[in-house]
Amino acid sequence: MSKRGGEELNGAPLKAGQRPEHGAQNEEGLDFEDDFEDEYESEDEVMEAGVDGRPDAEREAEQKDAMDIDNKEQTFIPGRSVLQAGLSLTPDPSTYEMLHVMSTTWPCLSFDVVRDNLGDNRKRYPRTLYAVAGTQAEQSRAKENELMILKLSSLAKMDRGDTDSESGDDDDDEASDPILESKSIQLPSTTNRIRCFQPTQVSNDLSQIPMTLTATTLENAQILIHNVTPHLKALSTPGFMLQPDASKPLATLKMHRTEGYALDWAPASSFPVGRLLSGDCAGQIFSSQGTEAGTFVADSKPYVGHAGSVEEIQWSPSEKNVFASASSDGSVKVWDVRSKSRKPAVDVKISDTDVNVMSWSRQTSHLLATGADDGQWGVWDLRQWKPQGNGGQIKPSPVASFNFHKKAVTSIEWHPSDDSVVAVASADNTATLWDLSVEIDDEEYGKEAGLGLGEGAEKVPPQLLFIHHVEDGKELHWHPQMPGTVMVTGGSGFGVFKTISV
Template sequence: MSKRAAEDHANGGVSLKGGDRPEKRDLEDEVGEFEDEFEDEYESEDEILEAGVDGRPDAEREAEEKADAMDVDHQTFIVGRNKLKDNEVLAPDLSAYEMLHTLSTPWPCLSFDIIKDGLGDNRKSYPATMYAVAGTQAEHKREKENQLMIMKFSGLSRTERDQQEEDDSSDEEDEDSDPILESTSIPFTSATNRIRAHQTPASDSSRPPTTLTASMTEAGQVLIHDVTPHLASFDTPGTVITPQQNKPLSTLRMHKSEGYAVDWSPLISTGKLVTGDNNGSIFLTTRTAGEGWATDSRPFTGHTGSVEELQWSPSEKNVFASASSDGTIKVWDVRSKSRTAALSVQVSNTDVNVMSWSHQTTHLLASGADDGQWAVWDLRQWKPNTSSSSPSKPTPVASFNFHKEQITSVEWHPTDDSIVAVAAGDDTLTLWDLAVELDDEESKDTGGVTEVPPQLLFVHYMEKVKELHWHPQVPGTLVGTGEAFNVFKTISV
């Protein structure tokens, strides 16, 4: 097990730091003798006030000030849209964050999942602790250095601003600490394209649940591991993980190409997952009574492109959805003997990379595409297929094209069905509030920045962000992965 302090500087934010402010001048030393340059031109105080403090008519001065204000608006820096100059860097506005940390791993982890723990729900105290699993993406020449990482993030404190504000009201909470990343790993010989975790309840209430992971590798295999002992080792000093505990419970080899789509059913506690590949095939794998794993020999087929994302319905145990590079999202019923989709909808003219099924309002589905557009769909408006070759084209409930690069991750807030988090190839992670609607008067007052939708709550800069997840037990907390892990909570959510 390795243990090291994490970097506490931010990799994101919304404010621009482009240099130092000019030093304030000492007016008392330089003002000298005051001369009234207007004393011969104006005879009374009223005339001076009418002309304005600078000697010009008010109308002329106000017109110039308005022009200057418009010029500033035109120069507003939009993160992800505008490009930084060579001598400019982005720095976070810490006043906008309740918590912000960056934690680095030996190799980038382009996919991860958060592990629900036994520390309690709705946690608001600091420093915070959380657990996660991730798969690395080592360089091709160093593939043998890849690993499945089981991680514990601890010492996640508030920003310094919040700590100072809380000092007078609480002596016990928010202890100052350095963020720490502890990890134990399982050796892999291939990079991980996607990883998802699943917990099965323990037969004995005094024991923790069993935590399983499914890793879709670059080699096209799906590896299923039991990482329960690895998670327990963080809180039991001296624990040694045996080679047997590092071995997969099962290695699934039914895919003929690599893939990026994996999901466990949240409604089947014993373990059932679907996996999809670049050939457009989707396979169903179920845990058997003898603790083995059985994969259906017949795949679900119908996509003409790669399967990019799979998600089970949060309310129907036999239903899952798939997103594809063919621009469609399909909804499937595992009981179908034909193995064809029940619904097929054309949601984009480009690749549909990601999607998210709302757990609060289960007829809502969000999608993110390669052209930077993300949208929200009402599944009640989707009609059953009349022809598998001609998918329907309903209208989205909402659609946004703020991002100009591909959408790499999208996820609904776990308890608020109006909040959505989106990650994109423009190095930004954005938060959106779908409940915001502007009337005609409000829509006129946009501060001159017409490219920013009113539903956009927050923009976090994060280098090469690939995937994000809300923490289900620490309200409002987001974890994102790219070049490093970012753990943050904004004051707006």
């Protein structure tokens, strides 16, 4: 397990650092009874032998060994250990099953995982994954921005010097180095958010590349739709040549007056040709509909109701006509696309700061997780969000709430198959994994005396499973076909990891 620590975090789960050395006891002025009169003839010989009757050299050597043991790194356990003032946390690679980091020419602060045709529930190593990402080049070099189609392969398991493998004894993972390959499409501006969509179901036929579209919302307020299927085929098929027009966008949407960050495709089961929602910094939300001809048409009338920037949009996993939006106005609103008024059906104030991110559970569709600018994140039961008359906002209480992160929460996502596990990224340089099924034990966590809390000590929620270091973390996603595998991006590049605890 791993916990949050000081500035020495370096991309791994953590162990407790060194504890302050105990001060030496002052032996001057002590009055000893002569318990050793059978062994020593005088008090001088007793003092010369030390307080326990042994020679000073032997006693001092034992004290030194004991102090060395006391200062060794010890496992930091959530709910049981407390990070005392002045202590730091150091990495423990043994808690990773897999860990790889890589960088691109420019930071990619938004990305999406692409479902592939290599099979579901993959556990063998080495591993391969595909993703799409948009770059954030310096303003003076904006022409260098790209939509990147990525293939990460030869992702090896951590070498811990043993031959045991939960994923099978036939893993071919001998000293393989990770490989990053990419194809690119030039973009006119920085990418704020990118999401991919696959109109057809992914096949297990390795010769078939699933059709994959991307929507990229740019800093210049445009949204570009691309078909990146040929680029994926070029990465997976040796000798495949891209056609000259392969990078041309299918559509360029210009309905937004300001840039935005909120973007989400409707599930293909609901809208097979693609339906896209996008939100902007002016508080407006637009819907764009795909056509059989492969083009996209944007609605002229937006959904309105937010008093601030729309930061996140998510379609309901169970209701094809319902979506939710989160905003810098501190609210989450639930909408029905069939409403002619284009106003929210439910309006909930959940934070006094920006609500940056949101995730709708695919397993339990009445659960919604949100993350805010003040570092707090929480889980909400949508069954408690009942519409109120007169357009008033309701103020429910969260099912669970955590104030662990020290800076803004920048990404949050439910585990694709376990509705008790949530991944969170933060601007405090950490990505965390949480298990909401863990219950608080008052005897171990709630009673300060039992934990030995001191001044400046920090309690860690027992639901916290793991911490991964990522510089200026921006976005993370679970891989839907490799259980427990997380991909995360930040200012220093990408990380792909799987812990032994998830």
